[in-house]
Amino acid sequence: MTSFLKRFGAIWRALPFSGASKSLVTVIDLSGVIGDAGGPGRKGLSLKKLEKTLEAAFKPDNLSAVALAVNSPGGSPVQSRLIMNAIRRHATEKEVPVLAFVEDVGASGGYILALAGDEIYVDESSIVGSIGVISGGFGFHEAIRRIGVERRVYTAGENKSMLDPFQPEDPKDIERLEVILTDLHEQFKALVKERRGDKLADDSEMFSGAIWTGPAAAERGLVDGIAQLGDFLRERFGDDVKIKRIAVEGGSLLKKLLAGGEEASGLNASASLLDADELIAAGERRALWARYGL
Structure with a gap:
């Protein structure tokens, strides 16, 4: 009987004269490394790239929520x-709740x-955390000395050449x-404490960079x-909730070339050779994912 009433209710709400409308939840896909890393082919998630996507996601007047697939x-x-x-900012202006769903990784x-998100949900196997900051690099001063290369640097400002990888480390630079x-x-x-508030446990490792x-x-x-995005939204807003994914504009040159077909047909013939800059960027992105075993 309950099943029949549930089905009847869903059919009734779908009828044009019922006076009820389906719940609408838009989904923003936030996948990939964050930030621009150099030339045109080395693009990650950035506000510039996502501005139109965010506007489209919050634009409908009948929104029940906006979901983030992180x-x-x-x-x-x-x-x-x-x-x-x-x-x-969009959520406050439209007075719409935001629900975040972490997939493989939501770290750093x-x-x-x-x-x-006003609420954050994850999969049991999701990797979460890494609340810390890291800076990495290489030192080449011994290598160039061995091959007989002399480093010549001229600056106006005593700290302008801080952390030059071709010179020995300076303790003052490290400080x-x-x-x-x-x-x-x-x-x-401070951001984590502001957003999570009293939900946070008293854990000494919380901000150690652990995952x-x-x-x-x-x-x-x-x-x-x-919780998983689709199941959660249907449970909260009903089985007939309309889930609309908002596409992120753009895409890397490398992805288009590898995709072939229609995506690649419009590219200039000079782009047929893979850009070395893009390949380096791909290696950098791969290294970031590899930190979490992915």
Whole structure:
């Protein structure tokens, strides 16, 4: 009997004269490394790339919610916050709740994207956390010395050549870098506390840069529970909820070339050779994902 009434209710709401409309939830796909990393072919998630997508997602008047499908290992802290702040601004203006769903990874800047949600849900196997800041590089001064290369640098400003990879490390440079990293880390911690509030557990490792699977992240209050986007939306808004995915504009040259067919047909013949810059960027993105075993 219950099943019959549920089905009858769904059919009735779909009829044009019923006076009721289906719930509408738009979904924004936030997948990939965050930030631009150089030339035109080296694009990740950025506010510039997502502006029109965000506008389209929040545009409908009959919105029940906006959902974020987050799958990112992080990247630029600036772009992470710009995107998060833009989502919150739209949500406040339209008075629409935002629900974030982490897929494989919501770590570092990827977790900042998830913080745009009023509620955050994950899969049991999702990787969440990495609330920290990292800076990496290489030192080549011994290598160039061995091959007889002399490094010549001229600056106006004593700190202009800080952390030059072709010169030995300067302890003062390291101290300056540590101040910057600490400042960024404090900003990250403050954002997590602001968005998660009393939900956060008292855990000494919370802001250590550690990562957790879904259930452990829920125990620490970093997320609200275990759920998958489609199932959760149908449970909350009804089986007849309309879920509309909003496409992100653009796409890398490498992806279009590898896709072939119609996507590649419009490209200039000179682009038939893969851009070395794009291949390097692909390697950088691969390294970020590899940190989480993906």
